[in-house]
Amino acid sequence: MTSPALPGRRRTPSSAAAFAVCALLLTVGLLLWSKWLPYTAKVDQLSGTRAWSGTSVLSGAGIEAGSGPSLAAGWEFTKVYALAVWKALVAGLLIAAAVQTLVPRRWLTAVLRRRSGPSSALVGGLLSTPSMMCTCCTAPVATALRRSGAPTAGVVAYWLGNPLLNPAVLVFLVLVAPWQWAATRLVVGLLLVVGGSALVARLAGERVPAAAVEEVAGQHEGGPRRFLPVLARMSAYLVPEYLVVVFTVGTFAGWLFPLGESARSWGVLGVLVAVGLGALLVVPTAGEVPLAQGLAAAGFGPAVVGALLIALPAVSLPSAVMVVGALGRRVVGWTLLVVGAGSLLSAAVLPLL
Template identity: 55%
Template sequence: MVAAALVTALAIAAVALAWSKWVPYLHKAVTLSGTHTWKGSSILAVGGVHASNAPSWHAATSFASAYFELVWRALVAALLISAAVSAFVPGSWVARVMNRRTKVGSAAVGGLMSTPSLMCTCCTAPVAATLRREGAGTAAVVAYWLGNPLLNPAVLVFLGFVAPWQWVVTRLAVGLVVVVGGSALVGRLVERDAEQRPAAVPADASRPVDGTWLAGAPRRFVLTLLRLGLILVPEYLVVVLAVGAVRGWLFPVGESGFVHAGVLVVIVAAVVGTLVVIPTGGEIPIVAGLAALGLSLGGVGALLLTLPAVSLPAMAMLVRSLGRRAVGAAAGVVALGGVLAGGLLTALG
C-alpha cells in the first residue's frame, strides 16, 4: 500500500520535472555545447529599465511578466510535487529519510535530494515548505531549498560551456559549503530557539497508513494544490512585482562614479544578490554582462553564488513554515557565502 503511494508520488514528480526541466534543459545543454554562447540578455533589463532608473509600475509589471513566462512550468511542477508529497508520502517517512543523527548528515541528505529537480529558489520554496510541514528538520529543508539552485547540475553544465572554468569551480565549491555546512549551521542556530518554536510534527503522524489513508490521497492532493495556490502564489506575485519595481537601483555598475572593485563591492554584491529573484540560469547573463562592464572578480563571484541561492519572494513563501529566525539565518549564510565566493574567484583569477 505504501509502496503504491510512493510510486505514485515519484511518477508525478518525474513527469512534472521531465516536462518542465529535464527535457528543456537537455536541449539547451546540447545547443550550448555547439555554440558556447548564451543567447538572451539579462532579465533585469527587460522593459527598457536601466541602471539607476526610479521604481515604476512599468518596471514591476514588465519584470514580473518576463519572469513568470520563464518559470511558470517549473512553478506548476513545484505545486504538483508539493501536493504529491503531502498526499501520497506518509509524514513519518519524510522525517525518517531526511532527519539524520547530525545536522551535517541531515543537510547532506537534503542537498542530495535537491539535485534532480533543477529548480530556482522560488519554485523550490513550495516543496521545501511541504517537506517542513511533513516533518523534515530545518537543516534538511534549508539544504533542499539552497541545493536546488546552487548545486543545480544543469546550470553547472551551462556555466562550463559559456564561462571560464574558475566560475564553475567557485560555484560548485562554495555552493557545497553553503548547502551542507551553512544549512547545518542554520539548523543548529534554530535549535537554540526550540522552546519558542516547537519542532515540526508530520501532518499525518498519528494517522495509520491503511486503506482509508490511501483512499483520502486524491482529496489531500487537491486540497494541497488549493492551499498553495491561494496562499503562496499571491504573495509570491506581490514580492516579485516589488523586486521588479526597484531593479533599476540594484546594479548601477554602468554608472559613472560606481566603484567596480574592492571589498565594499563584494559585500554589496553579496547582499543585493540575496534579494533579487531570477529564473534558473538567469544569473549567467546578468553576471556576464556586469563583468563586461568592469565588475571585479570579487563582485562576479559574490553574485554568481548569491543571485540564484535565495530571494525575497522565496523567503516570503518560507517564513511561515521555517520561521523568521531560520529564513534570516539562511539568507545570512548565503550572503557570507557570496563574500567567500568573491574571495575564491579573485584568488583563482
C-alpha cells in the same frame, strides 16, 4: 529541540507504497517536462555555440541599473519572470502537494533525519540536485517538507541545493564562462548546502512554527482525496504573495541592482552591494549567468562576479517570503546571513583561481 509529532491517518503498507510510487511518477514526469528536456536542449545548443543566448531578466524587462522605481517596470519584470518560470512553479506546487498528501511522513523523516546536522544536510542536498529549480519554485516543496516533519538542516539544504548545485547550470557555466566560475560555484555551493544548512539548523533550532503545525493537524487524512484541496490551498496563498513580491522587486529593481558602469570603482563596497542586494533580487534558473557575464564584460572584477554567482541564485526576497511561514523567521534570517557569508567567500575565492 525536536519537532513535534505531526498527526496523520495510518495507512496500510500497500496503500502507502502505492501513493509514494504515484508521487514519484508525478515528480519524474513534471521534472521531465519542466526541467530535464528543456535543459538537455539548452546544453545541446550551448555545446555548439559556446555563447549564452538571450538577455538577463532585468534587460528583458527594460530595467537599467540604478534606475528609479517604476510600476511599469515592475509589471514588465513580473511578466518576463513569470514566462521564464511558470512551468517550474507549476511543477513545484504539484510536487509539494504530492509530498504533503501522498508520501508518508515517517518515510520523509526516515530519509532526511540523520544523526547529525551535516548528514541531514547532505541528504537534502543530494535530493535537490535532480529538481534543478530556482529558489522561488523550490520554495513550495521546501514548505511541504517542513510541514511534513522534515528536519531544518535537510529542508534548508534542499532549498539552497536546488539553485546552487543545479547540475544543468554548472554545465552551462562550463560551456559559456571561464572554468573558474563553475569551480567556485561548485565548491562554495557544496559548503553552503552542507555546512551552511547544518549551521542554520544549529543556530535556529528545530521548532516548527505554530501555523505550520496547525495546518498539518487540520489535514485529517492523506491520499489522493486530499491532493487537490491541499494544492488549491497552497496555491491560493503562495502564488498571490509570490506575484506581489516579484512585482515589488521589479518595481525597485533598478535600486536593488545598482551596479552600472559608475560602480566599477566601488571596490569592496561593490562586493558588499552585490552580496546584500543580490540576495534580494529574484532571477530564474541560470539567470545569474547573463548578469555576471554582462558585468564582467563591463569591466567589473572577479570579486563582484564571484559574489553574484552565489548571492543571486541562492535566495531571494520572494522565496524568503514564501517559506517563512513553514520554516520560521529565525531559520530564514540565519539562512540569509549564511548565504551572505558564502557569497563573500565566493568573492574571495574566484580572484585567486
